[in-house]
Amino acid sequence: MKVLTQAQLKAWLDDLAHNLTLVAPVNVQGKLEYGKVSGSGDVAWDYQRTDMSPKTWLFPATESVLTVRQAQDGTQILEPPEPPPTVLFGVRPCDARGNLAIDALFLNKAPSDSQYARHREATTLIGVACPQMWASCFCTVVGGAPNSTEGLDILLTELQEDKQTLFAAQVLTEKGQKLAANMPGTEREVALPSPKLTAGLPTLRPSAEWQARFNEVYWQRVGDRCLACRACTFVCPACRCFDVRDEVASRQPGVQVFERLRAWDACTSEPYRRIAGGHNPRPTPQSRLRNRFYCKFMYYPQDFGSLGCVGCGRCIDACPVNIDILEVIASVEKMAG
Amino acid sequence: MSHSHPNPMKPNLATITGIRNLATGIKLLQVKLDDPQVSRDFDYQPGQFAELSAFGVGESPFGITSTRGHGEEIELAINRVGTVTEAVHRLDVGDKVGVRGPLGNGFPMDQFKGKNVVVLGGGIGGAPLRPVIQTILDNRADYGKLSIFWAARSPDLLVFTEEYDYWRAQPNTELYLTVDVRTPDWPHKEGLITTLIEGVNPSPENAITITCGPPIMIKFAMLSLKKLGFKPDQNWVTLEAKMKCGIGKCGRCNLGPVFVCTDGPVFRFDRVEGFMESFV
Numbered sequence: 023m024k025v026l027t028q029a030q031l032k033a034w035l036d037d038l039a040h041n042l043t044l045v046a047p048v049n050v051q052g053k054l055e056y057g058k059v060s061g062s063g064d065v066a067w068d069y070q071r072t073d074m075s076p077k078t079w080l081f082p083a084t085e086s087v088l089t090v091r092q093a094q095d096g097t098q099i100l101e102p103p104e105p106p107p108t109v110l111f112g113v114r115p116c117d118a119r120g121n122l123a124i125d126a127l128f129l130n131k132a133p134s135d136s137q138y139a140r141h142r143e144a145t146t147l148i149g150v151a152c153p154q155m156w157a158s159c160f161c162t163v164v165g166g167a168p169n170s171t172e173g174l175d176i177l178l179t180e181l182q183e184d185k186q187t188l189f190a191a192q193v194l195t196e197k198g199q200k201l202a203a204n205m206p207g208t209e210r211e212v213a214l215p216s217p218k219l220t221a222g223l224p225t226l227r228p229s230a231e232w233q234a235r236f237n238e239v240y241w242q243r244v245g246d247r248c249l250a251c252r253a254c255t256f257v258c259p260a261c262r263c264f265d266v267r268d269e270v271a272s273r274q275p276g277v278q279v280f281e282r283l284r285a286w287d288a289c290t291s292e293p294y295r296r297i298a299g300g301h302n303p304r305p306t307p308q309s310r311l312r313n314r315f316y317c318k319f320m321y322y323p324q325d326f327g328s329l330g331c332v333g334c335g336r337c338i339d340a341c342p343v344n345i346d347i348l349e350v351i352a353s354v355e356k357m358a359g
Numbered sequence: 360m361s362h363s364h365p366n367p368m369k370p371n372l373a374t375i376t377g378i379r380n381l382a383t384g385i386k387l388l389q390v391k392l393d394d395p396q397v398s399r400d401f402d403y404q405p406g407q408f409a410e411l412s413a414f415g416v417g418e419s420p421f422g423i424t425s426t427r428g429h430g431e432e433i434e435l436a437i438n439r440v441g442t443v444t445e446a447v448h449r450l451d452v453g454d455k456v457g458v459r460g461p462l463g464n465g466f467p468m469d470q471f472k473g474k475n476v477v478v479l480g481g482g483i484g485g486a487p488l489r490p491v492i493q494t495i496l497d498n499r500a501d502y503g504k505l506s507i508f509w510a511a512r513s514p515d516l517l518v519f520t521e522e523y524d525y526w527r528a529q530p531n532t533e534l535y536l537t538v539d540v541r542t543p544d545w546p547h548k549e550g551l552i553t554t555l556i557e558g559v560n561p562s563p564e565n566a567i568t569i570t571c572g573p574p575i576m577i578k579f580a581m582l583s584l585k586k587l588g589f590k591p592d593q594n595w596v597t598l599e600a601k602m603k604c605g606i607g608k609c610g611r612c613n614l615g616p617v618f619v620c621t622d623g624p625v626f627r628f629d630r631v632e633g634f635m636e637s638f639v
Contacts, residue, residue: 087366087368088366088368088369088370090412090414090415090457092414092455097372097414097455099369099370099372099457101366101369127607127608128608131607133365133367133606134364134367135367135608136364136365136366136367136368137366137368139364140364233635236635262608262610263609263610263611264603264604264608264609264610265603265609265611266368266417266418266603266604266609267417268412268413268414268415268416268417268418269415270415278415280414280415282368282412282418284609287603287609287610287611289610289613294611295600295601295611295612295613296601297599297600297601298419298438298440298441298444298599298601299440299573301573301574301575303574303614303636303637303638303639304636309636313613313636316615316635317610317613320616321613321615321616324616325616
């Protein structure tokens with residue numbers, strides 16, 4: 023295994039930023055998100071979990087999926103340019119599993135979502151293992167771990183040796199190998215530290231038991247608080263619903279250019295499931311919030327073979343009315359007796 | 360630019376070749392796909408839908424109301440109820456639109472062969488049923504009795520009125536009309552489609568039913584059919600949703616674990632009844 027000093031890692035990142043698009047945790051007015059950096063100096067090194075997940079780079083909040091150009095000489099439908107080769111640095115293992123959850127529907131279920139596939143192919147993921155589960159974290163409840171390698175191309179683990187911070191690099195995929203070709207460091211045996219796990223977390227019940235609890239009054243109670251602000255969905259690394267709409271990009275004499283945009287959508291919002299004419303089969307905030315949990319723990323696993331939750335805990339921190347997905351998991355466990 | 364991944368969200372360019380008024384606020388749009396190969400490959404079944412783009416405004420799903428084999432044009436009935444339909448209503452013959460499809464499963468017309476078919480259409484819900492009727496009439500000997508129950512809120516909202524005489528003139532074919540609220544010159548029934556069908560009392564023997572209409576109509580039509588002795592597995596419905604992608608990605612049309620766009624929009628009613636979430 024390659025072992026890098028902090029200085030070596032920073033030099034390597036500077037090199038990557040010079041040749042590729044490097045995206046890493048950055049501090050934007052006190053909030054941590056993944057942003058393009060010009061070098062290691064821009065990276066917010068001291069973070070537990072970013073406020074926004076790196077999903078924003080693979081499935082952007084708003085993105086043009088088509089451009090339509092209408093002119094005298096005809097109408098053309100143009101596809102967006104190929105995304106540039108990109109390295110996502112500092113990805114937490116839970117977020118990498120969030121990408122895998124999105125892959126389950128967007129890539130593994132035909133037809134594949136071409137826009138997402140292009141981003142995914144262009145991107146190499148360098149993870150940094152969590153030394154412990156932070157507050158609100160529950161990755162172990164949903165099949166993950168603070169040092170999970172799933173969905174990553176390279177995983178770095180921080181080591182302390184002789185008062186020096188070192189990074190051990192596990193190169194996991196072909197993409198990772200390509201990127202690591204010029205990675206500095208010393209090849210040697212190293213014992214990776216075990217992350218500190220949170221004890222006493224609930225057990226996630228299988229989807230059949232969720233199905234049996236669908237009509238419990240509990241869903242009324244928990245949904246009573248929901249404001250439909252959609253924050254939980256937007257911070258979620260596994261939520262992937264979207265809306266599509268057109269905007270006028272430019273209108274000049276004889277030439278009109280339109281963009282077809284897709285944007286994150288949330289099943290907790292009222293218009294999400296409303297049909298033309300106004301009818302809504304999920305007419306209450308309670309039924310909409312219940313859908314969010316059932317999607318994650320029953321429908322998504324049943325239909326696409328992956329849980330729709332990776333236990334990052336962001337929705338717990340983001341909710342303005344303290345709706346707590348871990349408490350929901352625990353309540354279903356209790357109902358199941 | 361060449362792409363490694365074909366884009367399932369990219370519409371095909373099409374030209375509007377005809378527009379006519381179907382009912383108050385409802386236009387029938389005829390479109391022809393610009394690329395002859397794409398047009399030949401656009402092979403659709405009754406009950407399938409297409410996503411129609413009004414460029415610069417958006418894309419919405421519409422049940423295809425034409426029948427494969429009846430000309431190259433694809434026909435869509437557009438009820439003016441939102442931003443996209445509003446924009447489509449402003450388009451003229453010769454204007455460009457985008458078309459993606461055919462999408463969804465469609466009716467299993469072969470399974471219905473040899474059976475009596477009862478069709479219940481409410482308002483714009485008649486649109487995806489028109490190719491069901493046409494397919495039966497094109498292959499008249501393959502199907503039993505065809506009973507069409509056609510309803511709307513008022514006479515001016517009935518769709519495909521100019522085809523009623525043609526339907527009635529076919530062998531072993533009946534048409535029953537009703538409106539919720541009649542006008543003085545309305546010669547047919549007044550009242551809900553449930554009253555109409557219960558009055559006619561079609562036999563459930565060797566029969567299937569196909570219903571499309573607003574959710575509230577489907578709900579009560581199913582109760583009437585039950586009263587008449589139809590079992591849930593004899594009844595087929597086609598459901599509506601605001602399907603943004605039509606290919607099972609955007610999530611906008613889920614009913615529990617089911618996507619209306621890819622698992623439907625056509626469902627046998629016993630399946631719908633077993634859904635975790637009600638569509639009404």
